[in-house]
Amino acid sequence: MRWAYHTIVSVGRRAWRQLTSMRTALVLLFLLAVAAIPGSVLPQRNVSPEQVRQYLAKNQEWGPTLDRFFFFDVYGSPWFSAIYLLLFVSLVGCLVPRFRVHATALLRKPPNAPQRLDRLPAHAVLSSPDPEVVRRVLRKRRFRTVVRQDGDTVEISAEKGYLKETGNLVFHFALLSLLIGVAYGSLFGWHGNRLLVAGKDFAFCNTLLNYDEHALGSQVGENDLPRFCLQMNKFTATYLDNGQPVTYKADITVKQHGRTSDHVLQVNDPLRLDGANVSLLGHGYAPILLYTDKYGKTHRSVAPFLPKDGMQTSDGVATFPDVNINPETGKRDEKAQVGFLGIYLPTVPSDPSLNSSAFPAENDPRLMLQPYQGVLGFDAGAPLSVYTLDQRQIDAGRLKAFGAPVMLKPGGSATLPDGSKIEFLGTEQWISISVRHDPGQPIMLWGSIALLAGLLGSLGGKRRRVFFRITPNGAAAGGLPRSDYPGFAEEFAALVRDVSPPATDVPEQVAQTDQVVSVPDREEVV
Structure with missing residues (x-):
């Protein structure tokens, strides 16, 4: 055991x-x-x-x-x-x-000087300097200094460069804080994406059911979401002559805590609410269609189309599943549901067969529609995309093309083979927004700042030690770099010059490993 x-x-x-x-x-x-x-x-x-x-x-x-x-x-x-x-x-x-x-190491005093200073990588022999001058010069150069005296012998130990290890520790603790920030944001953060069409009818409040896509942290419940409502009133975009967007601006009305306020939402300038940030991601058009079925009943649809190129050439569908209800029997013909597969061109090109917009703004818009009639597939209960028709129904022959494609201007209309009518009334603009709350962002921000500061300190710090032993018969100095420091020989030589008495008391040579570093007279330095 x-x-x-x-x-x-x-x-x-x-x-x-x-x-x-x-x-x-x-x-x-x-x-x-x-x-x-x-x-x-x-x-x-x-x-x-x-x-x-x-x-x-x-x-x-x-x-x-x-x-x-x-x-x-x-x-x-x-x-x-x-x-x-x-x-x-x-x-x-x-x-x-x-x-x-x-x-x-920070709290401990510098160690005693070694017995053989001449064995250190950098060393020098000099006349007896004043210990107080040595201490003052070392402190001026920001060395941690301790003076020890044993009889007539004075030893001075000094060290410097703890910033390197401090920077290393700050860097790694900052990296650890980034991991904590990511984990904290993953546990307590949430986000949702929403396509928001202009107008009061499409305003939404911050609940999960109103998002097209959403994700909650493992410690966040539906009731933890902040309460606010958003409505887009107007969207404005400006473009260069080549169609490149310059500005996207959306006028937003926000209702939160019983107060209503107006804001301007722009790209890279999120709207900061209490408990969430709202960012503008994209923009597009939503054609407004009015369909009159064969019994004369009208149905209105605002269908957002998704852009597929930089010129806002957009495609999408408009579906009318509740049409063709017989007024005499009150029954709906499930096989007479209607859908339109469409392409929207904000600016029609000189050659309409290109099926591509010439400019992203609505200078000369056209809407091309292909009617379909049959079973749209909504009653099957399977999840369906609102931007495409159910290809399974088309492949099975339950949903078929209904008449020839039509091209409409705003205000234009077309009559279908069964006597029904489709009208293109115009467009509403829509924006895609991301609503996000990430409580780990402040931790990651300060962690990133600390990480950069620690990296600079780690790269800039050079730890080294110097020792002086002063006796009545003379003095010796030695230096030891504790890390890779190519400039240590020059620093040590300058330090020896500063503490040496004037005139002839200057040491003649300073040794660094296998090479000899000459130290000029103090008068030459001046």
Whole structure:
């Protein structure tokens, strides 16, 4: 039993030492970066579940295998969490002992001078300087100095350059704070995306049901979301002659805490609310269609179209599932549902067959529509995209093209083969917004600042020690760089010159390892 206990303790200690080594921390940091690559390349379920479904539909052979190993939920997967936790533990176990040693070194006085100063990498022999002058020069150069006297012998020990190790520790603790910030934001943060059409009819309040896509942290519930409502009143965009956008501005009305206020939302200038930030992501057009079925009943639709190029050439669908209800029987003909597959051109080109807009602003708009009639598929209960018709219904022949394509101007109309009518009334503009709350951002901001400061301190700090032994028969000096410092010989020589008495008392030579550094007379330096 004792043998098993000692074996377990020994293996545990070796495993802990291996885990808390800096080499292991670097390996884990590299693995974390590699593990994050699938999260950047593949669609993620917590960000865009619709894209994940499309990806799985297109890649039915190996898509399910990727899904089985959490490649569509990378940042919530067990293997990513394991690497993250091991890196956190490794950094803590590595930094705490280093911090304790460094704190002890900061509080401890510089050590005694070695017996043989001439064995140090840099050394010099000089006439007996005044110990008070040596101490004053060292303090002026910001050396931590201690003077020790034993009879007629005075020893002065000084050291400098703790900024390097301090910077190292600040850098790594800042890296640890970044990990804490990311984990804290993941636990208590949330975000949602919404396509917001202009007008009072499309205003929304901050609830999960009103988001097109959303993701909540593991410690956030639906009732934890802040209460506010948003409405877009107007959208304004300016473009260069080549169609490149210059400004996007959306006039937003916000109602929060019983108060209503107006704001201007722009790209890279988020609206900061109590508990969330609202960012402007994109812009597009929503054609307004009026459909009159064969029984004379009208149906209105505002269908957002998604842009597919920089000139705002947009495509989308307008569906009318509740049309063609027989007024005599009150029954709907499920096989007479109507949908329109359309392309919207804000500025029609000189050759309309190009099917591409000539400019992103609405200078000469056209709407091309292909009518479909049949079963739209809404009654099946399967999730459907609001931007495309159900291709499964088209392939099965349950949804068929209904008449020839039509091209309409704003205010134009067309009559379909069954006597129904479609009118293009104009467009509303829409914006896509991201509503986000990340409580880990302040931690990550200050952590990033500390990380940069620590890196600068680590690169700029050079730790070194110098010693002086002054006796009635003369004096000796020695220096020891504690890190790679090519300029230490010059600094040591300048220090010896400053503490040397004037005139002939200046030492003739200072030795640095295998080379001899000449020290000029004090008068020459002046």
